Amino acid sequence: MLLALVILLVVCLPAAVVLVCCGDDRLERIAGVWPRWRARRRERRTIAGLDRAVDADTLTRDIDLTEFDRPDRRPVEQLAADLWRLRAYRLGRGGRPVVWPLLLIQAYDERLRLACRCLGVPEHLTELDGVDREIERIRVEGALHAAGLLLPAATTDHRQRHR
Structure with a gap:
């Protein structure tokens, strides 16, 4: 069992080093996805609300x-x-x-x-x-x-x- 843990540590050690060195960049990218998605969703809801309020389809139909x-x-x-x-x-x-x-x-x-x-x-x-x-x-x-x-x-x- 100890041998399996040592082999797993040796295999995962390079990934752990990369994660520590470049982890902040990856974490920033992952964390930035949520606010951008929320902002796009808010814009789409605002535009849809304006379309309903103005009834843009009937204004532009003719x-x-x-x-x-x-x-x-x-x-x-x-x-x-x-x-x-x-x-x-x-x-x-x-x-x-x-x-x-x-x-x-x-x-x-x-x-x-x-x-x-x-x-x-x-x-x-x-x-x-x-x-x-x-x-x-x-x-x-x-x-x-x-x-x-x-x-x-x-x-x-x-x-x-x-x-």
Whole structure:
């Protein structure tokens, strides 16, 4: 029995030396697995909770994703910046006098149509005129805002004008 213990000690001695010399590195790797796993699990649960709270599937169900892959498509961020700038000019807050109000409104409506097409929001701006078109423009701005594209609201225009 003593001979078996001596043979086992001789066979296991190199492994014991390696474990003592490099054990801290191995122990650190093994101990680091648990916090990383916990952090990944927490992130997945947070994302799943946000998806349930926002109901992301119903928000993105009507969006045509092939529209985003076209090489000639303008980025949504650029469309939003154009809409902000054109709306400011249209309301006379752009720093310069509005020389071509009709062309400005047409450019604004065109950017609204592009943004609607990118985000899958229905619009009828081309079919309407006059007050009906203005009402549709306000409805489209609200629908784009609900889809996540932040646009200046009519209430903020009033406050900004009197600053």
